[in-house]
Amino acid sequence: MNKEAMQSGYPGLPKGIRPYDWALKQLHIALAHQVTQGDKAVVVAVIDIGYRHHPDVDGHLWRNPHPGRGDVHGWDFADNDASLEYRGPDDESNNTYRGHHVFIAGEVAAVAPKCPIMILRVGYAQDQAKSWVRAVRYAVDHGARVIVEPHGYIQGQAEYGQGLFYKGTDFGFPYDNPEILEADDYAYRHNVLVFKGTCDNRGRRVAIAECARPPVFAVGSSNRKGLRANICASADYVAAGSPGGDRGSGNPHDRVWGCGGDRNYYPSEGGCMASGFAGGVGALVLSRFPHLTADELRQILCNTARGQGWNPWLGHGILNATRAVGLKREELDAQLVVQRAARVEKSGGKPCVHVILANRGALDLGRVLVTLYTGHPAQRPRRSARHDNPWKMGTLQIGHAIVERICGFESAAAAVEIVNYNRTPPREIWAEACALEVGRSHQVDCCRLSPVGGNWVMLPKGVAPGI
Numbered sequence: 001m002n003k004e005a006m007q008s009g010y011p012g013l014p015k016g017i018r019p020y021d022w023a024l025k026q027l028h029i030a031l032a033h034q035v036t037q038g039d040k041a042v043v044v045a046v047i048d049i050g051y052r053h054h055p056d057v058d059g060h061l062w063r064n065p066h067p068g069r070g071d072v073h074g075w076d077f078a079d080n081d082a083s084l085e086y087r088g089p090d091d092e093s094n095n096t097y098r099g100h101h102v103f104i105a106g107e108v109a110a111v112a113p114k115c116p117i118m119i120l121r122v123g124y125a126q127d128q129a130k131s132w133v134r135a136v137r138y139a140v141d142h143g144a145r146v147i148v149e150p151h152g153y154i155q156g157q158a159e160y161g162q163g164l165f166y167k168g169t170d171f172g173f174p175y176d177n178p179e180i181l182e183a184d185d186y187a188y189r190h191n192v193l194v195f196k197g198t199c200d201n202r203g204r205r206v207a208i209a210e211c212a213r214p215p216v217f218a219v220g221s222s223n224r225k226g227l228r229a230n231i232c233a234s235a236d237y238v239a240a241g242s243p244g245g246d247r248g249s250g251n252p253h254d255r256v257w258g259c260g261g262d263r264n265y266y267p268s269e270g271g272c273m274a275s276g277f278a279g280g281v282g283a284l285v286l287s288r289f290p291h292l293t294a295d296e297l298r299q300i301l302c303n304t305a306r307g308q309g310w311n312p313w314l315g316h317g318i319l320n321a322t323r324a325v326g327l328k329r330e331e332l333d334a335q336l337v338v339q340r341a342a343r344v345e346k347s348g349g350k351p352c353v354h355v356i357l358a359n360r361g362a363l364d365l366g367r368v369l370v371t372l373y374t375g376h377p378a379q380r381p382r383r384s385a386r387h388d389n390p391w392k393m394g395t396l397q398i399g400h401a402i403v404e405r406i407c408g409f410e411s412a413a414a415a416v417e418i419v420n421y422n423r424t425p426p427r428e429i430w431a432e433a434c435a436l437e438v439g440r441s442h443q444v445d446c447c448r449l450s451p452v453g454g455n456w457v458m459l460p461k462g463v464a465p466g467i
Contacts, residue, residue, distance in 0.1 A: 011264040014252045020110045022224040023243035023256055023277055029111055032321035038114035039287035044146045045118040045139035048101035050086025052261025057102055060109040062116035077131035078123030099260035104150050104276035106259035111280025118144055126161030129177050136183035140190050145286050147194045148279035150272030153180045171208045188215035193294040195279035197271020198233045205234040212237040217298055219278040220314040221271050228313040240305045241314030242278040245269030281321045288325045300324055300362050303408030327362050334443055335361035338431045342449040351418040355431050359406040367436040370414045371400040374426045
């Protein structure tokens, strides 16, 4: 035990440290709990390699309403029984088996205390490769809304009883167990999102196919300063960040301290820790907005995170539980808005109107069509207008462009080339934006653009003032 350790209500914790303390503050859990502490209908399945009972967690365990074979709180798919606990060697260094499972479950209980926690055990032995598949499917079939899977299946296990990574071959597609990806897909089709840390979290740039797929919410590791942890892996598919802690700093405050089974409390760090906290935040959001699909939950978590853009370590930023559960009802969709300020400039010798589109909702917009007109497209035409002669039309369409994606609470620029017009520029320009996604046909906005500087003046590229 660290020489600073004191037993002041939490055996084994150093002075001034409480279970999961800085992590909960970083995620803004206290304020989020003023809105919701979870809901008994939102079950979180924690799939790991061996539970240890702990008084801080046992009261939060899911109870199967119809336990047909003794699966009261879950099932042990490694040993195919209801024991849930790892029964192998119990040496002091083996924290992975001594307390890892309950540590992660404790994170979920701290973040979403009213959400029941389903315990599902899997294994790494050669004959346990399919335990991962069965655990995911069991979670879905028994009502889980969130799956936290801090460890992951590694290719080679089914053949060698040990992942090839541990034999000197880096991560790859699970050729020997593709059913694990099919199980993830099964969960996603049932609107269950799987939370996993980004690969091995040892500060390397490595990828693992399962984490890069839509059913998985890949979580990067942050430290207590709100920066990427020194163990955080870099990957091109990271969704967001969550507390994981620094390794090897010598300062016990830099690690995450939590439930440790028979060891009471102990410190840990890594992507595993990040996945548990993130899954708990996901459960809080579903408790507040139970109608969300898995993809909508992903979007809300990313779009309410605290990042400045996106990066390959912490994705869209560290999760913000308060902002996510505090969304207004009208924000639970995309909100397409055309900003009035615009400018015209020449690009490649052709006049282009630069329009800014804003999404003021929490959900993403896919493809958006931006169309320019010489007047309001819905206004009554003048009497002299003739459809057989476009130049006599009251409102003339003079160009359009497609914007591929606008994330929630973000903006995107569209450069629309002026065509179908024999004068440059027209006296007034209207922009109409329409969402093209299925189910988003109501997302339309139209307004008369206001030229920067007061007049539609054609300027060379780069000369026009910014919007």
